[in-house]
Amino acid sequence: MAVLKDFIRISDTIWELPITYKEGMRVPARIYATQKLMENMDEGVIDQVTNVATLPGIVKYAYCMPDGHWGYGFPIGGVAAMDLKTGVISPGGIGFDVNCGMRLVLTNLTYDEVKPQLRKLVDRLFARVPSGVGGSGFVRISQDEFRHVLEQGARWCIKNGYGWQEDLERTEERGCISGADSSKVSNKAIERGFKQIGTLGSGNHYLEIQVVRPENVFDPQLAKTFGITQPEQIVVMFHCGSRGFGHQVATDYLQSFLKVMEKKYGIKILDRELACAPFFSPEGQDYFAAMKCAINMSFANRQVILHRVREVFAEVFNRDPEDLGMHQVYDVAHNTAKVEEHIVDGKPRQLLVHRKGATRAFGPGAAELPEIYKKTGQPVIVGGSMETGSYLLVGVEEGAQTFFSTAHGSGRTMSRHQAKKQFHGKKLLEDMEQRGIYVRSVSFSGLAEEAGPAYKDIDEVVQATERSGISKKVTRFIPIGNIKG
């Protein structure tokens, strides 16, 4: 539990630890949380976010979002912007599951229309979207072709018939980050990844059917612009990443950084898990180019899954996906490091922004946003636990304070081990069905790990982001069907 007296309270939802808190801190650390979230904040977060504050080149603050919890090196929920010339790039600040992210898709169906078909729909999705540890997808391509996927991302998918052209402009980076170089990726990573496009994975990865209750529309105007136009509307949300491929890229470069960090670059860190290299070093640049391949692999993964989701809906309702209004709202990444321009103390600066379990949330007018969202600000998809619900938020101008970053989900309160001891998968599944949520999972123990009480209160997390001014509520979604990886 956090020792609150150590913190300077900047506002009711911003808590600061000054550089005197720990030797070597270059900038203060800031945690975004309500009092209630702060009282229960993982002690590991405080240790880790202040460790991050010691990294070379860090600008302004080391941040942790309200859904923060202990992670590898950096906390999950960590945000750190580095000066390009003096700063480092750190795999621990991005996460093993590079570009783990969320995609939200509309339908024009209502709850009453979907309810009689719910079991069939979930069963078909479970059968057609591969999930679980390992597992290969239905996209059969050679390892050489996979290299094209790594460099073209979701664009490769559209070219090959998996999706609609408009999906690209509704995806962060338009589904393809530039600068991905597959020659910087190991053969081992290619071998692990080339059969994994279109697969959900395991852990907290899932695909969910959700309903928008009228009382959960907080900004009707924005909701309408994002395509939420009718009462009890059904949407599909899913969460997955770059699978074994991204994991292998992270593993490869962590090893490479550990070899050179101290000997070649004289960087001393407080925790091996903070392994890093100067951004402009050969090792740093190679990792950046390889990590971008994993970003693109993940965009492609979610693009192919979207294609499958549309196919299944078309089958079950015997209507075209176009006719079902299955437009994508947006796709957000929440494990990345990207070069972005931000205003620091009144001057524009190029920064490497690490977001690990944190969502980019650009406000209205940002150059990176597509025309359709230029005026509104960026849609932000925040996935809650399978029992409680999720949110659609929007980026706001005040988000500049966190380099336009906000929360990405609920955040765990309990270790997986502890959750497995406390909950029983089969009973949980039955309880959820009683409450109108139909779940399919490859593993009961995996299901138990994802029980609602193993996560923070999503409403409290979202409130913290809104009250601190880093994002704003649009709608809340209630789960009715879940495919758990």
Place this chain on the structure above:
DNA sequence: ATGTAC
């Protein structure tokens, strides 16, 4: 998160 151990 992860071919849940090089």
